[in-house]
Amino acid sequence: MLSLFGEHARRRGLIALIALVAIPGLAAAIVTGLDSARFAAAQREAAAIAAAQPAIVPLEGPIVVAVQPGHWKIDELPAEHARRNRGIGAVYAGVRELDINLAVVDALVPMIRARGWTALVVPATVPPGLRADAFISVHADWGADINRNGWKLAPPWRPSPAASDLAASLRAAFASRSELREDVGGITVGMRGYFGFASHRYTNASSPYTPAALVELGFVTNTTERARMVSNPEYYAEIIMDGLERHFFSWSRSDAASLVPRVFETMRISEEGGAAFLTPDAGSRVVRRLEPGEPVRPVDATDGWYEVRFRDPSQIAWIPSSALAQDRVAAATEADGQGNL
Numbered sequence: 001m002l003s004l005f006g007e008h009a010r011r012r013g014l015i016a017l018i019a020l021v022a023i024p025g026l027a028a029a030i031v032t033g034l035d036s037a038r039f040a041a042a043q044r045e046a047a048a049i050a051a052a053q054p055a056i057v058p059l060e061g062p063i064v065v066a067v068q069p070g071h072w073k074i075d076e077l078p079a080e081h082a083r084r085n086r087g088i089g090a091v092y093a094g095v096r097e098l099d100i101n102l103a104v105v106d107a108l109v110p111m112i113r114a115r116g117w118t119a120l121v122v123p124a125t126v127p128p129g130l131r132a133d134a135f136i137s138v139h140a141d142w143g144a145d146i147n148r149n150g151w152k153l154a155p156p157w158r159p160s161p162a163a164s165d166l167a168a169s170l171r172a173a174f175a176s177r178s179e180l181r182e183d184v185g186g187i188t189v190g191m192r193g194y195f196g197f198a199s200h201r202y203t204n205a206s207s208p209y210t211p212a213a214l215v216e217l218g219f220v221t222n223t224t225e226r227a228r229m230v231s232n233p234e235y236y237a238e239i240i241m242d243g244l245e246r247h248f249f250s251w252s253r254s255d256a257a258s259l260v261p262r263v264f265e266t267m268r269i270s271e272e273g274g275a276a277f278l279t280p281d282a283g284s285r286v287v288r289r290l291e292p293g294e295p296v297r298p299v300d301a302t303d304g305w306y307e308v309r310f311r312d313p314s315q316i317a318w319i320p321s322s323a324l325a326q327d328r329v330a331a332a333t334e335a336d337g338q339g340n341l
């Protein structure tokens, strides 16, 4: 009822209020009438919102794993991805990334099925709102320096707890192979904002409730890694399978809340300023000095650390929570942060 006497009708409302107070029975009748009319409208609105955004229903039946050989059928991308439809992926020394991605997925699909799970193979054009218990896009990287090597993988920006667990499980599987190294700090903005799971921007993207990760197996430009990826795609399929098993062992499918992407408020760097690190580890390289009071909007978090995407220069880095001021920045700056995606 407050808005009836709100900003716009304050004066007239005051007069009406005086009149209503003078005739209590009439006031009650009018108020009741208005309330039920408003309630009906609010109910219709709620129903419309619910219809547009169905509740998150955990999947039933066998576990569904969607795998995407990166860049597969890239020329069939719809108009919304027009500028990407020539992105055939890395090529070096006669080896195409696409062929590596396809061979790894070829080896992975029977492994998923042997476990009793359902395997979906997804082209570059992701079916709109694709639901799966896990969605993994498989890639191999290209480096200007042929000595550069290592795997890396990333969940979307602001991942759901399930997506974070999927990425952590895959990371643990890769890290358990002592012959491989991680391309630490190599995760790019393009990986995190990968169009195949950027559901807030594109129709042809997986559902925000599908835990997703983009995996870069290694570098086609590195002699050792190129040879391993070409000759032994099963080796990489086994690592991904190991990661999936770790994830489904630790994550409960019925936990619908774990499928909701996380939301982070804008925060400020403390008055003392601070440093942003390459990884959530104070022993890792400092990549940026933080100005006292500088606003930051996290894209991910882990114990005691917040991951932030900076612009100018474009960087993804980790801030210890001790470097953050306790007060929160006004909601006005939040809309600005949405552009990060």
Ligand SMILES: [Zn+2]
Pocket: 070, 071, 089, 090, 097, 138, 139, 140
């Ligand atoms: Zn790729």
